[in-house]
Amino acid sequence: ALLDSKPKPLSGKKVIVTSGPTHEPIDPVRYIANRSSGKQGHALAAALARLGADVRLVSGPVTIADPAGVKTVHVESAREMRDAVEQLLPADAAVFVAAVADWRTDNAAGEKIKKVAGEGAPTLKMVENPDILAGVGHHARRPFLVVGFAAETQDVLKNAQAKLAKKGADFIVANDVSHEGGVMGGDRNRVRIVSKGGVDEWPDLSKEEVATRLAALIAERLKTITV
Numbered sequence: 001a002l003l004d005s006k007p008k009p010l011s012g013k014k015v016i017v018t019s020g021p022t023h024e025p026i027d028p029v030r031y032i033a034n035r036s037s038g039k040q041g042h043a044l045a046a047a048l049a050r051l052g053a054d055v056r057l058v059s060g061p062v063t064i065a066d067p068a069g070v071k072t073v074h075v076e077s078a079r080e081m082r083d084a085v086e087q088l089l090p091a092d093a094a095v096f097v098a099a100v101a102d103w104r105t106d107n108a109a110g111e112k113i114k115k116v117a118g119e120g121a122p123t124l125k126m127v128e129n130p131d132i133l134a135g136v137g138h139h140a141r142r143p144f145l146v147v148g149f150a151a152e153t154q155d156v157l158k159n160a161q162a163k164l165a166k167k168g169a170d171f172i173v174a175n176d177v178s179h180e181g182g183v184m185g186g187d188r189n190r191v192r193i194v195s196k197g198g199v200d201e202w203p204d205l206s207k208e209e210v211a212t213r214l215a216a217l218i219a220e221r222l223k224t225i226t227v
């Protein structure tokens with residue numbers, strides 16, 4: 001009990017984290033997805049909880065377990081993720097690690113789409129999904145700290161800087177997802193922290209180490225609030 005009595009840096013702070021992919025239905029049995037495993041987002045949620053935060057994880061469909069000490073909400077589609085995040089506001093910080101599908105099918109079929117001889121393959125009409133991070137970054141109840149991730153395969157810094165402004169984020173954790181057997185699904189991550197103040201390059205680290213460092217950075221930023 002004595003060991004537990006040390007105050008933790010994020011005690012009393014509510015932090016929303018999104019993680020994993022989203023699934024966008026085509027019909028009751030088919031969906032569009034991506035390679036996100038949820039490892040980085042879930043590791044971050046756990047790291048924030050270790051620092052004492054009241055962490056609310058909104059997770060897309062993943063095969064990994066809910067992190068210890070974290071209240072987890074499970075969703076499937078981008079629109080479900082957006083609704084879950086908005087219901088959790090207000091919060092002190094929100095971190096958007098999820099690989100949200102940029103598009104969904106315009107009209108998911110209510111019944112399984114059948115092959116019909118001679119009719120060929122169906123054409124899927126796609127429409128854009130809501131940008132959850134941008135919505136929160138410009139929200140009336142915007143958290144004090146808003147953090148995004150940027151998955152890029154080229155012009156990593158330039159694209160991350162553009163996203164920072166467009167989405168109303170305080171900083172963007174940029175990673176290069178181009179290499180084979182790389183970040184998506186893997187255990188390691190090499191990130192750059194992009195903010196108005198400049199760029200901080202971190203070395204190649206495990207996703208656990210990235211999570212621990214990011215949680216510490218978030219705690220540092222939240223310390224500057226005076227209530």
Ligand code: CTP
Nearest residue numbers: 096097098100129130131132133148149150151
């Ligand atoms: N994001 C989000 N909602 C979306 C799309 C993205 O909340 N519909 C968030 C991601 O969780 C991430 C950040 O926005 O924190 C950047 O996502 P990314 O896919 O890199 O950027 P996009 O703006 O979608 O642009 P693009 O995919 O074309 O690079």
Ligand code: CA
Nearest residue numbers: 099100101102
């Ligand atoms: Ca995207």
